[in-house]
Amino acid sequence: MTRRTAIATGTAALLARPALAQDATVHEVQMLNADPENPRTRMVFLPRVVVAQPGDTIKFIATDPGHNSESIEEMMPEGVEGWEGDINDDVEFVVETPGFYGYKCTPHNSVGMVGLVIVQGDGMSDNLEAAKDVRQRGKARQIWDEIWEEVDALDLA
Template sequence: MRITSLTLLLGVTLLFSTAQAQTHEVKMLTRSATAGMVFDPDYLQIAPGDTVKFVPTQSGHNAATLPGLLPDGAVPFKGNINQEIEQTFSLPGLYGIQCTPHLAMGMVMLIQVGEPADLPAVLPAGLPSRALDRLNATLAQQARP
């Protein structure tokens, strides 16, 4: 069997790009040092192809995409309560993540895949006020130079 240089180059490129992908850990907490019902951290900026592992450090939580706050073409996901879930983010853009049972208590976070867009994020209508407040605070903090 003969391996062409193009096939070899493609194989090395795929191997290198997979080796560069990182896994980030996010804890799901009932209480942190500063607040209740939080993801820690509540904001991540990652590269396309990176994976986020959501760990239910304290019980009663899950991680799921927030409807209306994910890039076009991104596939929504929903983890089970008290179950660790790993999600790979391939499409660039801003992803909203919620703990489904604690959305009304403001348990949300943002994941920026790739470089931030020039336009501010438009938050979905109808979010509970605590979730909206936390997302706006996170966006404001990231907008600071």
């Protein structure tokens, strides 16, 4: 039993917290050397676009070796510090703030191993233009163009 659970037991005011945690979703994103459905597409996060709610967890899984997940500083909602996973390690991040969260695999950014988490809620679009305006290079630029097209096609209202 965790300390928080122990404290919450029998304390009515704190019982809302475990209930919230129960509703939260864990979104798994695999770090892969190739897309299983399209093996010619190398170095991918799968799925590369995740739509989440505040309180959800994004779990990056080191399915294949040689990858990590690191948030892109200029592509975080205001006030969000982000995350930096080590190579070959799973990393989890709990999203609290609505907005657009761009991230990359540090060694494979230039070959387009990037992804996006969208957290719905008030103020969601506040950093959308700023995230889109970040200058991308190489294959990453092409992949971000595809991702933003995907975002435009989603009904996120």
